[in-house]
Amino acid sequence: MQKADVVLYDRLISQDILKLIPGSTRKEYVGKAPGRHSATQDQIISRMISLARQGNSVCRLKGGDPYVFGRGGEEAVALQAAGIPIKTVPGITAAIGAGASCGFPLTHRGLSQAVTFITGHSADESETHWTALVNLQHTLVFYMGVSQHSQIQNGLIAAGMAPEMKVAIIENATSLQQRVTMGTLEELNMLVSVNSIESPAIIIVGEIVSLGAILNSEALGWIEERIV
Amino acid sequence: MQKADVVLYDRLISQDILKLIPGSTRKEYVGKAPGRHSATQDQIISRMISLARQGNSVCRLKGGDPYVFGRGGEEAVALQAAGIPIKTVPGITAAIGAGASCGFPLTHRGLSQAVTFITGHSADESETHWTALVNLQHTLVFYMGVSQHSQIQNGLIAAGMAPEMKVAIIENATSLQQRVTMGTLEELNMLVSVNSIESPAIIIVGEIVSLGAILNSEALGWIEERIV
Numbered sequence: 445m446q447k448a449d450v451v452l453y454d455r456l457i458s459q460d461i462l463k464l465i466p467g468s469t470r471k472e473y474v475g476k477a478p479g480r481h482s483a484t485q486d487q488i489i490s491r492m493i494s495l496a497r498q499g500n501s502v503c504r505l506k507g508g509d510p511y512v513f514g515r516g517g518e519e520a521v522a523l524q525a526a527g528i529p530i531k532t533v534p535g536i537t538a539a540i541g542a543g544a545s546c547g548f549p550l551t552h553r554g555l556s557q558a559v560t561f562i563t564g565h566s567a568d569e570s571e572t573h574w575t576a577l578v579n580l581q582h583t584l585v586f587y588m589g590v591s592q593h594s595q596i597q598n599g600l601i602a603a604g605m606a607p608e609m610k611v612a613i614i615e616n617a618t619s620l621q622q623r624v625t626m627g628t629l630e631e632l633n634m635l636v637s638v639n640s641i642e643s644p645a646i647i648i649v650g651e652i653v654s655l656g657a658i659l660n661s662e663a664l665g666w667i668e669e670r671i672v
Numbered sequence: 673m674q675k676a677d678v679v680l681y682d683r684l685i686s687q688d689i690l691k692l693i694p695g696s697t698r699k700e701y702v703g704k705a706p707g708r709h710s711a712t713q714d715q716i717i718s719r720m721i722s723l724a725r726q727g728n729s730v731c732r733l734k735g736g737d738p739y740v741f742g743r744g745g746e747e748a749v750a751l752q753a754a755g756i757p758i759k760t761v762p763g764i765t766a767a768i769g770a771g772a773s774c775g776f777p778l779t780h781r782g783l784s785q786a787v788t789f790i791t792g793h794s795a796d797e798s799e800t801h802w803t804a805l806v807n808l809q810h811t812l813v814f815y816m817g818v819s820q821h822s823q824i825q826n827g828l829i830a831a832g833m834a835p836e837m838k839v840a841i842i843e844n845a846t847s848l849q850q851r852v853t854m855g856t857l858e859e860l861n862m863l864v865s866v867n868s869i870e871s872p873a874i875i876i877v878g879e880i881v882s883l884g885a886i887l888n889s890e891a892l893g894w895i896e897e898r899i900v
Contacts, residue, residue, distance in 0.1 A: 509768050509771075509772070510772070510777075511768070511771040511772060511776070511777040511778050511779070512768065512771075512778050512779055512787065513779050515781070516777060517777025517779070517780040517781075517880070517883060517887075518780070518781060520775065520777065520883075520887050521883065521886060521887065524886060524887055530887075532772040532773070532775070533772060534764045534768045534769050534771065534772035534773070534846075535764075535768075536762045536763075536764070537768060540737050540739070540740065540762045540763075540765060540768075541762050543737075543739040543740075543762065544737070544738070544739060544760040544761060544762035545760070545762070547748065547760070548739070549738075549739040549744060549745025549748065550739050550740050551739070551740055551741050551745075551789075551791075552745040552746070553743070553745075553746060557790065557791060557800075558788060558789060558790035558791065559740065559788070559789050560786060560787070560788040560789075560808070561779075561786060561787050561788075562785065562786035562810075563779075563785060563786065572785075573807050573808050573809065575804075575807070576803075576804040576805075576807035576808045577804075577808070579801050579803070579804035579807075580788070580801050580804045580805070580808075581801065582790075618762075652745070655745060655748075655749065658749060658752060659745075659748050659749065659752055659758075
């Protein structure tokens, strides 16, 4: 990032990160507002190829990890096809950042042997395999799930998950504006609505959410943490 | 890490990381050899508590992310119970590091809408929900899977996964000793045996493995990459 000629950066990059880019480096904002993804992804890819062909070393700066719901794979394939060599640097994806900063171990002996990262978006498209997700009996993390919270609650309960299963909604994970709301699956709709929860947010579903209350030193305990 | 009085570090911490610890800081190796986990985990926790109670600022340095198969949750719960305040720093877990360094986007539009991280260990204990894993139709990453490669191959195929499903085995992900072996699910046993694959390694199962051959500039192509 410090050696690039141009940095193309996304919407969720913090000012602290942007300050690490030298002042002489060209910075271009290519953030996408929710709901307008498909329109501009092609433009971003074209811009990267164009800049690289002009001889620039281009840094594509994304929040989280580029290969976990970051569309980095699509950009990498397009660049490769254009004959432009790339190097990918991994990042802290939202689920892992939120796990550490809010005290949710995504896996934990006796509570969860595995973890699945999935998007709320796919819930809209009937592509989510609800029964399989419930049968896994392990931690589920829904990315970009706030606008699909009803589908998540209904889909999981209809597939047999206990309505009392614990959930945590984390807004602005790892930032100073981070907010954690905990409750149960059957309360999910109500929690989002009563607390006016907005994206960006992830929803963690699973037994390990109970450890969040134990580990979060600011929490008074499981019951007190619920905002209802 | 630079400000701690004592650093307790694991087996897979590279020399490059250890060099970042000031020379005056006490360093204690607490690495666990495979198969001896349960015996020493309690000792590590006791040591952390003992050092903290002596007034030390203790850094517990782990490879990957502490809350993804890192047993960080168990340590955090024990420290919390002992009244010792903690702060958890997230890390790059093996699947995400391997994805970036070997060119495997863990999610990719049209190929995989989600990703599951699971251990090979649980395959041994009949705890793995093979049918649910297959029904998800998304990327699966098995951690610590080398010694259980037969159970993984048999479990997934018996549950209905196509024997032709693509797999990648990545040894020593993100290190200079990194090695990638690709093939199909029905070849998994053979690939591990013919190539003498050893832990630490992860096994990626899913359609996105086909992108690894595209993205990995060192690969000659899908067919040539298979070592058989």
